Structure formats: structure tokens, C-alpha cells
Amino acid sequence: MTIADVARRASVSRQTVSNVLNSPGLVREETRERVRQAVEELGYRVNQAARRMRTGRSRLLAVRIEQTQDGMNVFDRFLHGLTRSAAKAGYRVILYTADDDRSEIATFDDLLGAYEPDAFVLTSTHYGDVRTSWLAERELAFVTFGRPWGSPEGDAHPWVDVDGAAGTAAATRHLLDAGHRRIGFIGWPEGSGVGDDRRNGWTRALEDAGPTTHPKLEDASLMRRANLQDAGGLERRTDGSAAEGEAAARELIAAGATALVCVSDSVALGALQAGPVPVIGFDDTPVAAAIGLTSLSQPLSDAAARCVRVLTRLLDDDSPDKPDHVLLEPSLVIRRTA
Amino acid sequence: MTIADVARRASVSRQTVSNVLNSPGLVREETRERVRQAVEELGYRVNQAARRMRTGRSRLLAVRIEQTQDGMNVFDRFLHGLTRSAAKAGYRVILYTADDDRSEIATFDDLLGAYEPDAFVLTSTHYGDVRTSWLAERELAFVTFGRPWGSPEGDAHPWVDVDGAAGTAAATRHLLDAGHRRIGFIGWPEGSGVGDDRRNGWTRALEDAGPTTHPKLEDASLMRRANLQDAGGLERRTDGSAAEGEAAARELIAAGATALVCVSDSVALGALQAGPVPVIGFDDTPVAAAIGLTSLSQPLSDAAARCVRVLTRLLDDDSPDKPDHVLLEPSLVIRRTA
Structure with missing residues (x-):
């Protein structure tokens, strides 16, 4: 199923179909309707590129993949939960690596230019974290998994954390x-x-x-x-x-x-x-x-699900006056050593 | 920097700029040149959506994120290496989850409709793996991290594995x-x-x-x-x-x-x-x-890098007559128990 099939069914040119998808304002109402009807009848799945140009949405959430020295971390559980929760909400997770805040910010810039993620999920928040203000200044949607430790913006941005x-x-x-x-x-x-x-x-x-x-x-x-x-x-x-x-x-x-x-x-x-x-x-x-x-x-699947929920609220403009702050409780798993 | 800035500089309409980016064949050579010059002078970074419609490339590699029962696996190392190597080659990794082959194939379909990844990296190959033939029938680019155990297509597709x-x-x-x-x-x-x-x-x-x-x-x-x-x-x-x-x-x-x-x-x-x-x-x-x-x-960073290299060769049409097969050696790490 291609744009050509839609064009044939609606008896218009391919360019007109493309215009309806990308710049509907350029197309007469009557023609627009005919194309939309053809799209529906054919079950044409508007491709992501066309949809993105129309809606300005990439349906991508960007997150850094971390690696620690001894591998004794549970980030992979968070990432698995994030991928699953994002998919349920109609988003996919796009990955990047970064060695420090500065290189991460450079990567934000690169990602925004090339992939336009709808939002970022930041992990490993810390004192003197310069990533959040960079994103906030540009009015980009993000949530941190981790509280804004000592950040001058304080609680100005949404976060999810474990207590x-x-x-x-x-x-x-x-x-x-x-x-x-x-x-x-x-x-x-x-x-x-x-x-x-x-x-x-x-x-x-x-x-x-x-x-x-x-x-x-x-x-x-x-x-x-x-x-x-x-x-x-x-x-x-x-x-x-x-x-x-x-x-x-x-x-x-x-x-x-x-x-x-x-x-x-x-x-x-x-x-x-x-x-x-x-x-x-x-x-x-x-x-x-x-x-x-x-x-x-740490309840990592839940934390990941809450991050996705916070972001979808933000992106759907359904957000409250104050940013969401979610603090979850860890649980003690009692084994042999205590 | 927007399309409007480019349009102003080139003294054309925004729609013409969009046409140059998306359907250059519709635009006269002379106008096309003028727009291209404006793009260059302004350092306009063509956004991904526009670039994708032009080149048919999403610069995305899709991979499943796995989760095992006891967490004793090293998939996160492979994923980290893949993300890093992909970025060096100009690609990003997009994640999905799946519980079995059938749901993974359904996810291929969904991803192709919505994000059009340029290629897939499949992990956990096994006897009776129906994923590879699904992708091969559709002539989609992919590499498996794992040999095609008992697959009827045998060695018809590229793979990377550890011996x-x-x-x-x-x-x-x-x-x-x-x-x-x-x-x-x-x-x-x-x-x-x-x-x-x-x-x-x-x-x-x-x-x-x-x-x-x-x-x-x-x-x-x-x-x-x-x-x-x-x-x-x-x-x-x-x-x-x-x-x-x-x-x-x-x-x-x-x-x-x-x-x-x-x-x-x-x-x-x-x-x-x-x-x-x-x-x-x-x-x-x-x-x-x-x-x-x-x-x-297992040399997982190396394996990930080789997966990316195999795919970039495929995608750049620089591939040899036979698909790449890469078998890497593991190394024995001697500690206390033997």
C-alpha cells in the first residue's frame, strides 16, 4: 500500500496526497476529504515520516543506556519496563550513550536535529546536573528518573524516584x-x-x-x-x-x-x-x-511506567499546573545475610 | 531555523522548499539549485522527517530488549556496545519487547509501519526460528547475533556469533x-x-x-x-x-x-x-x-560492532555476493573456582 494507491483511488496526483498529509492547508477542503476517505477505505497506514511532518510528533522517547564498572546495577530492568510501557502508550524508546553531562547535551542536540524525539528520560541525576536546565531552557519535554538534587530549578520539572x-x-x-x-x-x-x-x-x-x-x-x-x-x-x-x-x-x-x-x-x-x-x-x-x-x-517496572505516564500527560497537554513528582517505596527482600 | 527561513532566502514558497526536500522531481532544476544553495548558506539542518521522505532512510536499527528470569545475563553489555557502534556509524537503536517469535513478528510489522527501521538486529536465534524467514521474504535488512540453528535457509542471511x-x-x-x-x-x-x-x-x-x-x-x-x-x-x-x-x-x-x-x-x-x-x-x-x-x-562489544558493520555494508549496497558470517572466540576468565 503506497501513496500511489491512495492517489489512484481518490483520482488525484501523488503530490496532492502528499500535500494532504504534510500541508493540508494547501489543499481544497473537497479534495482533502476525498483523499482522507481513500486513506480510510484502503486502510493505508500513513508512514511515520508523513505523520511526523503533519503532527510534529516522532513518537520517540530518548534515554541513555548506562554501563557501570562491575555490572552490578539494575538499569536493564528499568529500560525493559520503559520499553514495554512506552509501547503500550504508542511510543518507542531510542537509545544513546554518553560519558558525561556535556557529551550528553551534545547528543541531545544531535538527536533533536536528526530524530526529533518527543521527550527525554534522564537517569542518574546528581548535584550540578546541567542537563535539566539545558532541556528546560529549550522548553523540551522530559522527566528525570531521580530527584533534582540541589538543582537551582528545584522542583520545577517532573520527576519519578524511589525513596x-x-x-x-x-x-x-x-x-x-x-x-x-x-x-x-x-x-x-x-x-x-x-x-x-x-x-x-x-x-x-x-x-x-x-x-x-x-x-x-x-x-x-x-x-x-x-x-x-x-x-x-x-x-x-x-x-x-x-x-x-x-x-x-x-x-x-x-x-x-x-x-x-x-x-x-x-x-x-x-x-x-x-x-x-x-x-x-x-x-x-x-x-x-x-x-x-x-x-x-526498587520497583523499577512501576517507576518506568510512571515516567511514561508523566511524559504522555505532558505531551498531551493534559498536565496539571504543577509538574508531576512521584516518589515510590522500595521493599526489603530478606535473604540469608540479615 | 525553519523551512520558512529557507523559503525567504531562496525567494520561493514554503511548499516549494518542502517539494525540493520531499519530491525534488516536481521542481525545476533552477529553483531546486536556488533552494539547495539557501539550505547550505543558512546551515539549515534538514529534519529527519524530511530527510527520510527524500532518502527512504530512517537511520534506525531495531532490536529487542530481553529480560531473563534470574537476571544473570550479559545482554545489557551487547546493547550498550550496539548503541555505541551504531551512533558512530550514524544510526540509533530503537527498542521493542516481545514474548515470543509470533509477537516479535507482529512488532516488526508495527515498527515498519510506524518507524521504518532500516534494519533489524535479532538475538536469541533458535531451532524453528520463524523470524528470519519473515524478514527475508520481505527483503528487509537484518543480521542475527547468533547462528541460524537448523534454519532451512541455512547460511543465507548474515550473522555474527560467538563460538x-x-x-x-x-x-x-x-x-x-x-x-x-x-x-x-x-x-x-x-x-x-x-x-x-x-x-x-x-x-x-x-x-x-x-x-x-x-x-x-x-x-x-x-x-x-x-x-x-x-x-x-x-x-x-x-x-x-x-x-x-x-x-x-x-x-x-x-x-x-x-x-x-x-x-x-x-x-x-x-x-x-x-x-x-x-x-x-x-x-x-x-x-x-x-x-x-x-x-x-563473550566479546560482546566486538560482536555488537561487527553486527553494525555487517548492516552498514548491507545498507550501503557494498555487500559481497555472500552474506557476512562472523564467528568470534570467547576467552576464559580464570578466577577462584577452577
């Missing part, structure tokens, strides 16, 4: 419930939005805990402060590798920690080598399942 | 070199192209081995047959899960196996639970690195 603090708080409570009172935390360097958020859940759960290391202190606020002070000595920052995770765990165990909450499964994998104390990771990677590591699982 | 048999042969030789003479194999059900290929490397290495379990047999062919007969009792098929891998390993160890070659890291993960015998996996997943599993690593 890391709620996750580590649940992990810490799980260890408190098991009777642990000196619970350490192994994190990433300060200044990582995601890392600091996960750390905050640990401190929050310790502050909120009932009588712990100081049963004689009756004043609740004193008790909370004492809990936290104790905890302060039980924290280590790492580069995120298993090797540094193991070293940090040795120090914390020597300092009296009887259980460890970790910022990632990679760090937790290392911590497990340090000694027989309970360890909880974060991200529920295939490695966690393989070695029986208790870990926090 | 699984060479991998398991190397693993088996590694164990023979370490002094093992009763080496078991844990595989997938018969009829899996990939699984049977990996199995064949194990039998080949045993056949090719020098004096092994029957040092008194001096005739080399008798010796080879004896080796193989011994090996016959040391083989188990599984569904690919760690649980069945463990059960199979227990049986093989009871039958006298002193070392195990496994069809996948998942199966090897289970086999490690069965007892302290050397185990070698396949695919070098993040789990293998995490637990110190010796495993076979």
Missing part, C-alpha cells in the same frame, strides 16, 4: 528488631544525592528508635541524640567498590558494629568478606539473589 | 591441564542450538585429549572413544536454573566427576553448592565476578 531513605530506614529497623543496637552504615562519598539520601534513612531510623544503647537515659530527645552520636562513629564512606566495602566493614566491626547497612550491593558484597555480621545491600541485583544477600528492591 | 564450542573446549582443556580426567558437563535440554554447541566443545576436547583414563590403550582412536564413553556418563541436562545445576552436580560428583564445565553461570552457581570440585561457568556475568567463578567471557 532511598525509606529503604535504608526499613533495613535499619529490621536490624533493630533483630536486637542489634550498634548498626553501622557504609556509604558513598558525601555529595552524592542518592548516597546521602540512603544515609539519611539510616540516621532517621536510629533517631526514631526507642531505648537502645542508653537505656538509663529517660529523656527521649537525649536518647535520640545519644543513639545518633553512637552511630556517628559507625559510618564509613567508600568509592562504592567491594574492596573498599570490605575494608570499611572491618573498621566498623572493630569499632563495635554488630550489623551493617550498605549503600549498594557492591559495597555489601565486600562487607560480607569482613566477618560474620548481618549485612543488608541496596538494589537487589542478580548478585544479591545469587549469594543470598538481603537487599532493598 | 561456544571453542569456549567449552578451552574450559575442558584447562581442567585436563590441571590433571582432571573425569570432567562432567551440565547443560541445557537437547535441541537448544547454543546449548548443544557449548556441549560439543566439551566432547571435542575430551576426544582430542591425549592419554587420559585409559593409559594402557595405545591406539589413539580407541583411546579417544574410551574417553568419550567415560564422559557419556558424566553429562546432565537441566532447565538452566541454579537449583537443577546443584542437583546435577551432586549426581555427577557421585558418579565420579572431579571437575565440572557448565553451560551457564546460573547452572555453575548451583553446581558450586554441591561440593568442593572445580567449576567453570559461561558468560562471565557480574555474578561470576562477584563470587570468583571461573567463566567464559
Whole structure:
């Protein structure tokens, strides 16, 4: 089925059919109607190029494909969910790679020139992220999977994220419930939005805990402060590798920690080598399942579906006055290690 | 920069500019030249929709994103490599999901109608694969990452693959070199192209081995047959899960196996639970690195780059008389378990 078939059926030239598809304003109403009827009768599937020129829509969502050093990440689950949810909404996912923000912005420019994606899905948001303001200045549709950590625009753009603090708080409570009172935390360097958020859940759960290391202190606020002070000595920052995770765990165990909450499964994998104390990771990677590591699982299919929903609302101009912000809860998957 | 700017500069109507881009045959040579000059002077970047209507090229390669049960796969590495190599060649990757061959073919149809990808990259080829003949009948460009196992078209289409048999042969030789003479194999059900290929490397290495379990047999062919007969009792098929891998390993160890070659890291993960015998996996997943599993690593970035090169040759009509067939070698990554 081609434009020529439609032209024959409508008794017009191919150029007229093309005009109806691309510049309908140039064609008389009566002719336009005849062509549209022929299109319908023949079940002609307007091709994407013609449709795009008419509607200005590419039906493409662009997303970066990430790769981490040790492969212990769950980005592929998010990407699978995004592809599936996008297809249900009539969109396809187009991929790109980028090594840093600057090269990613150059790629935005290139994609916009060549493929005109309707929207972008940004991942790995971080302090000093220059990608969002670049897109916002150009009034391009996008959603971030990740909150706008310290961004000057604040909450001006739509985002979907998983509540890391709620996750580590649940992990810490799980260890408190098991009777642990000196619970350490192994994190990433300060200044990582995601890392600091996960750390905050640990401190929050310790502050909120009932009588712990100081049963004689009756004043609740004193008790909370004492809990936290104790905890302060039980924290280590790492580069995120298993090797540094193991070293940090040795120090914390020597300092009296009887259980460890970790910022990632990679760090937790290392911590497990340090000694027989309970360890909880974060991200529920295939490695966690393989070695029986208790870990926090992000609802990635749901997060991906919410990203698509946020974007389709934006693109269909059905968006509310305020941008959508969606914060989802992770769940603790309890296995052998805690 | 819009078509209107070009039209102004060339002193023609917008429709004429559109005609030059989409149907240059309709426009007089002199006018066409004037528009082209304006496009060049203004640095107007012809948008993709217009370019596609002119060239019939979408600059999109379509690939399915896969998801496995336990997440122990390395497809994300292939996809990352494909995205990077495609971008270097001026193409982008567009994703889709599909649950089986039939739904994948329905998706081909949908993609062709709506996005017109220039080519497809098919993964997970298997016996009775109906996808390749569907594409071949329509003369659509594609490459498979995986050989056309038992396909009636045989080697009629281009493919890139990794030599699984060479991998398991190397693993088996590694164990023979370490002094093992009763080496078991844990595989997938018969009829899996990939699984049977990996199995064949194990039998080949045993056949090719020098004096092994029957040092008194001096005739080399008798010796080879004896080796193989011994090996016959040391083989188990599984569904690919760690649980069945463990059960199979227990049986093989009871039958006298002193070392195990496994069809996948998942199966090897289970086999490690069965007892302290050397185990070698396949695919070098993040789990293998995490637990110190010796495993076979596929050159996935290279395989992805070769897929892109095969397709660009096809699309640029620079292809040889015979379709490209590329078979790459995996490499043995030696860790703690063997």
C-alpha cells in the first residue's frame, strides 16, 4: 500500500496526497476529504515520516543506556519496563550513550536535529546536573528518573524516584528488631544525592528508635541524640567498590558494629568478606539473589511506567499546573545475610 | 531555523522548499539549485522527517530488549556496545519487547509501519526460528547475533556469533591441564542450538585429549572413544536454573566427576553448592565476578560492532555476493573456582 494507491483511488496526483498529509492547508477542503476517505477505505497506514511532518510528533522517547564498572546495577530492568510501557502508550524508546553531562547535551542536540524525539528520560541525576536546565531552557519535554538534587530549578520539572531513605530506614529497623543496637552504615562519598539520601534513612531510623544503647537515659530527645552520636562513629564512606566495602566493614566491626547497612550491593558484597555480621545491600541485583544477600528492591517496572505516564500527560497537554513528582517505596527482600 | 527561513532566502514558497526536500522531481532544476544553495548558506539542518521522505532512510536499527528470569545475563553489555557502534556509524537503536517469535513478528510489522527501521538486529536465534524467514521474504535488512540453528535457509542471511564450542573446549582443556580426567558437563535440554554447541566443545576436547583414563590403550582412536564413553556418563541436562545445576552436580560428583564445565553461570552457581570440585561457568556475568567463578567471557562489544558493520555494508549496497558470517572466540576468565 503506497501513496500511489491512495492517489489512484481518490483520482488525484501523488503530490496532492502528499500535500494532504504534510500541508493540508494547501489543499481544497473537497479534495482533502476525498483523499482522507481513500486513506480510510484502503486502510493505508500513513508512514511515520508523513505523520511526523503533519503532527510534529516522532513518537520517540530518548534515554541513555548506562554501563557501570562491575555490572552490578539494575538499569536493564528499568529500560525493559520503559520499553514495554512506552509501547503500550504508542511510543518507542531510542537509545544513546554518553560519558558525561556535556557529551550528553551534545547528543541531545544531535538527536533533536536528526530524530526529533518527543521527550527525554534522564537517569542518574546528581548535584550540578546541567542537563535539566539545558532541556528546560529549550522548553523540551522530559522527566528525570531521580530527584533534582540541589538543582537551582528545584522542583520545577517532573520527576519519578524511589525513596532511598525509606529503604535504608526499613533495613535499619529490621536490624533493630533483630536486637542489634550498634548498626553501622557504609556509604558513598558525601555529595552524592542518592548516597546521602540512603544515609539519611539510616540516621532517621536510629533517631526514631526507642531505648537502645542508653537505656538509663529517660529523656527521649537525649536518647535520640545519644543513639545518633553512637552511630556517628559507625559510618564509613567508600568509592562504592567491594574492596573498599570490605575494608570499611572491618573498621566498623572493630569499632563495635554488630550489623551493617550498605549503600549498594557492591559495597555489601565486600562487607560480607569482613566477618560474620548481618549485612543488608541496596538494589537487589542478580548478585544479591545469587549469594543470598538481603537487599532493598526498587520497583523499577512501576517507576518506568510512571515516567511514561508523566511524559504522555505532558505531551498531551493534559498536565496539571504543577509538574508531576512521584516518589515510590522500595521493599526489603530478606535473604540469608540479615 | 525553519523551512520558512529557507523559503525567504531562496525567494520561493514554503511548499516549494518542502517539494525540493520531499519530491525534488516536481521542481525545476533552477529553483531546486536556488533552494539547495539557501539550505547550505543558512546551515539549515534538514529534519529527519524530511530527510527520510527524500532518502527512504530512517537511520534506525531495531532490536529487542530481553529480560531473563534470574537476571544473570550479559545482554545489557551487547546493547550498550550496539548503541555505541551504531551512533558512530550514524544510526540509533530503537527498542521493542516481545514474548515470543509470533509477537516479535507482529512488532516488526508495527515498527515498519510506524518507524521504518532500516534494519533489524535479532538475538536469541533458535531451532524453528520463524523470524528470519519473515524478514527475508520481505527483503528487509537484518543480521542475527547468533547462528541460524537448523534454519532451512541455512547460511543465507548474515550473522555474527560467538563460538561456544571453542569456549567449552578451552574450559575442558584447562581442567585436563590441571590433571582432571573425569570432567562432567551440565547443560541445557537437547535441541537448544547454543546449548548443544557449548556441549560439543566439551566432547571435542575430551576426544582430542591425549592419554587420559585409559593409559594402557595405545591406539589413539580407541583411546579417544574410551574417553568419550567415560564422559557419556558424566553429562546432565537441566532447565538452566541454579537449583537443577546443584542437583546435577551432586549426581555427577557421585558418579565420579572431579571437575565440572557448565553451560551457564546460573547452572555453575548451583553446581558450586554441591561440593568442593572445580567449576567453570559461561558468560562471565557480574555474578561470576562477584563470587570468583571461573567463566567464559563473550566479546560482546566486538560482536555488537561487527553486527553494525555487517548492516552498514548491507545498507550501503557494498555487500559481497555472500552474506557476512562472523564467528568470534570467547576467552576464559580464570578466577577462584577452577
